[in-house]
Amino acid sequence: MNKRINQYLAKHQWQTRLALHVLLLSPFAYCVTAVLNGWWGGDPVQAIIHYFANSALNILLITLCLAPLSRRFKLPSLLAFRRLIGLYVFAYALLHLAAYLLIDLGLDWGLFWQETIKRPYIWLGMLGFVVLLAMSITSLKKLQQGLGRRWLQLHGFIYPIALLVVIHFWWSLKSGWLEPVIYLAIIGVLFFMRKVQIQRWLSSFAK
Numbered sequence: 502m503n504k505r506i507n508q509y510l511a512k513h514q515w516q517t518r519l520a521l522h523v524l525l526l527s528p529f530a531y532c533v534t535a536v537l538n539g540w541w542g543g544d545p546v547q548a549i550i551h552y553f554a555n556s557a558l559n560i561l562l563i564t565l566c567l568a569p570l571s572r573r574f575k576l577p578s579l580l581a582f583r584r585l586i587g588l589y590v591f592a593y594a595l596l597h598l599a600a601y602l603l604i605d606l607g608l609d610w611g612l613f614w615q616e617t618i619k620r621p622y623i624w625l626g627m628l629g630f631v632v633l634l635a636m637s638i639t640s641l642k643k644l645q646q647g648l649g650r651r652w653l654q655l656h657g658f659i660y661p662i663a664l665l666v667v668i669h670f671w672w673s674l675k676s677g678w679l680e681p682v683i684y685l686a687i688i689g690v691l692f693f694m695r696k697v698q699i700q701r702w703l704s705s706f707a708k
Contacts, residue, residue, distance in 0.1 A: 510578035521582060525589040528556040529596070550600045557593035558666055560586060562687060565663065569694040584640050591637040594630055622672035629665045632658050650705065657702035660695075663688050 510517055532552055535541050541548040564587050571579045606612050617623045636656055639645065645652045667688060671681035692699060 510576075510581070514581065517582065518585060521585060525560065525586065528552070528593070546600070546604050550597060550605060553593050553597035553600055554670065557590050557597055558670065558684065560593060561590045561659075561663060561666065562684075562691070564590060565659070565688070565691045565695070568698070569691065588637055588640065591633045594633050598626075598630055620673075622669050625665050625669040625672070629662050629669065632662050654702070654705055657699075657705070660692065660699055660702070663691075 532549060535552075536545050536549065564583060567579050567583050567586070571577055602608055602613065606616070617627075636659070639648060639652055639655060648655070664685075667681055667684045670684070671678065674681070
């Protein structure tokens with residue numbers, strides 16, 4: 502069965518990529534539909550910002566699932582789609598930041614600096630975004646080959662970034678803790694499943 506799935510994914514890569522594009526664009530389509538139909542009220546700004554943030558986090562968790570699923574079910578063909586899904590993490594993180602800067606703050610940079618002083622969790626979000634930007638740029642094969650081991654070290658920062666994003670999310674909430682705790686529990690399980698890879702990544706900085 503696993504062999505057939507691998508063969509199918511390898512043979513029908515473009516169809517699978519097309520299906521992934523449709524699935525990964527569906528949160529954006531839902532957001533547009535919700536705003537146009539007034540499902541998020543007359544002032545949906547905060548809903549848009551948080552929705553894009555949650556979309557980025559959910560897709561990030563999917564990328565962390567790919568390697569464990571690939572090993573567990575012997576489906577190496579899954580890893581061929583990791584870059585595509587990872588780029589959507591950055592895309593939704595970019596939409597989250599753009600919604601905050603453009604819609605909420607109106608590109609008022611003075612107000613932005615006031616907000617960062619008043620709300621330090623914004624620094625965590627910006628740090629995560631910068632790392633995601635670096636990872637997205639270096640996902641190109643030519644840069645990957647040129648960076649060599651440093652490329653692996655850079656992309657290994659997906660582990661601390663996943664934690665930073667959840668802390669950023671938790672810290673930004675005015676009330677409630679259940680949803681961030683669920684995210685932390687999922688990340689904990691995924692980290693346990695990838696403990697060998699994480700240990701290898703950490704030890705690479707000592708060489």
